[in-house]
Amino acid sequence: MQTLIMTVSDLHKTYGKPGTKQYEALKGIDFSVQPGEFVGIMGASGSGKTTLLNMLATLDQPTSGEVTIHQQPITHLKGNQLADFRAKEIGFIFQDFNLLETMTAFENIALPLTLQKVATKKIKPAVEAVASQLGIQDFLSNYPNELSGGQKQRVAAARALINEPAMLFGDEPTGALDSKSARELLDLFTKINWEQAVSILLVTHDPFSASFCQRILFIKDGKIGQELQRGTTSRTDFYQQILDNLGTFEQ
């Protein structure tokens, strides 16, 4: 068996300080991710998806439990170690793009490299390579407000991928896109996952997006309720399977 890229064990998250009104958003989550896997996390609004993703992606700290990426425990990283980890090991894509609107697409994509003080000569080829992979090579000199939603999200993806991270996290990345752009983006994810063996963890409430994944974890009231493997099923059949499953899971 290959070593796991990510393990999550008994993860709890309670919002609110002791003594004030508290809310337990995660009630013990356990799962792991194989290298190169494309995992989806599904659940209704308010079920704790974003909370979970934020813990996994070091954006927030759990109340208890542990997460490892590449065998490294990440929940207690701080300061420069945390920044380094974010810059080198993981990439994010958010629903609202999170691009710097004061910089061109090129500069946005290059930012993680410049932060890591990569030699100037290597930056341009790297940006152009990832941009052509994502089909945005013609928009590199545009500012974000001169791009469509789909293009913006691909720029964000390019920025997340340029450091060749071990894990790519997406929180409803298709949430603000029309169905055509959403489909293009998901196809790109599939391609990257296939070609570069990047592990992807996608949070979504949308069955269509989820049908691109190989495995889906269903989360409800802060716990993983069910798991669905795609195996060799075609994507359209898997989509039907997800819909059926949601019917019984959410009832």
Add this chain to the structure above:
Amino acid sequence: MLTKLALTGFKNRWRDYLVLFSGLIMSSAIFYMFEALATNQDFLKQNTSISMVGIIFQFGSVLLTIITLVYISYANSFLLSMRKRDYGLFMLVGARKSKIGQLIWLETLLVGIVATVVGVAIGTGLTAGISQLLINSMNLSLHHLAAWYFPAALTTLLLYVGLFLLAGLFNLITLTKTPALKLLHSNEQPNRPQLKPGRQILEVIIGLVAIGIGYWSMANLGTLQLAGIGIALVTIVLGTYFLFNAIFVWLMVLLKRLPFAQRGLNGFTLSQLSFRIRNYTKMLSIVAMLFALALGAITVGMGFHTQTPLMAASSNAYDMGIVNATSAEKRQITALNPTTNVTYHFKAGKKAVYYQASEFNQHPFTTIEMRAKAQLDYKRVTQNAKQLSKSSLIYQLMQLQGSQHQQTAPVFLSSQDYQKLPQTEQHLTVFATNDVTQHLAGLKQLATTQRHRDKGLDKGMLGGRYGNYVMINGMYSGLEFMGLFLGIAFLAMLASCLMFKILSGADADKHRYVMLDKIGTTKRQLRGAINKEIAVLFILPGIVGVIHVLFGLQMFKMLMITSPYTGIWLPFVIFAGLYLLYYLLTINIYQRIVLQ
């Protein structure tokens, strides 16, 4: 109901309101400080002999009013941007426009009045504090200075309330004329930095020509008179604006092409700056002007201060002459460690004061001889009895002879002739210390006891370096005070203008820093980026301001005897220190807002 909603909005954003209020309070406090001098005619008349000072203050008032206008428009757009979303929401949930209009108007006016009243109070305190500090540390003698001056308070209140009435009206119109949805999503969008070589070259030329005219008119104030100041103010502000506008964008684009831009957050900082600069050019040109005015005022003020003892030193070689000094006084003189200390005997006749030539041959008297024209260019000439009796500089000895003999010419006699005179013998002690300003207390004491004995000295001049120092200091104190006081006021105004403008953008920047944090930027890199960005915004107007001052000091060649450029480093260093403090304060607050 709506009022309650408005109040909760207020509570949620108390931090932003704090920035807004402190900015406005600072501005009105400074305006009051300025007006406390400018509207106080008694103070101006009593403390300066230069008629132009009153008019300079008038110009200052106009200038400060214009700056206040800009300042309030910034403050108001800050307020507006804070409230846009809230009021948009109120409209969406069905609040009536007229009701919202009322609220906006009331809120703007309330903010204005509260800030101004507090500002005037603080301004009164600052005026009292700063003037005490200056008077004590610079040895100034001033009359009719009042920290609380009603006309000044009234002027300040009227101007600010008037401006806020206008601002309220403006807010009312903007908010009620804009559709609710637009209010909800009115984040500023960055514009692509535009490179239009033709236009920018034209701007550079216009800018340089305008600044050139300004510098020229300052240097030729003698012929242009008052118009010169007006011309200089307008052309320099405009010229600076055009230059900033043209050069800055171009500079940013150029810098971005260098490898330097691809290291760390440098590219981000450059982008931030070029994104900002459209909003900042007006501000930066005004700040540069204020910088020049403040630094110029401080430099001139300190120039008069350094000039005073120099002028005193050129008037006489001795600090003081004491007729019939008591042994107590003689001990006091010795305590001052005098460099020269001589006692001459004399007998006073009706037409002459008779000395023994032998005493002057043994201890020659030192006189100050002016070289042509330049007043502070002098040499010391030591003269014996024979030389002195022919010298026109003998008046310098007469000045030391006490009030009764100040107009009586000295005559030097042989010892035999002197002995034959029937009058009782008296004696005159003359002495000099190394530096009058270092022995002011001791000299003052000697002057007092002497005046006690010689009532005539009260009205007449004391003579000697000390007496001249006191007289010149009295003449220049007003100018020194005004220069320093105005300099500090302008500095506070420009720095808080800049600080306020920078901080009002902090909220909009917050999400950028959060984002950078998410993709793995260290806190150190973030802080570095902030420090650099704000440093550029501080340094740019600083450099331009310094250049303006160096030319602007030309104006004071007429007013000052020493070159206005002497000892210029001292005010520059003090000023840089204060400016640096403001910079540190700004980055500190900014980091607090942006980096949680």
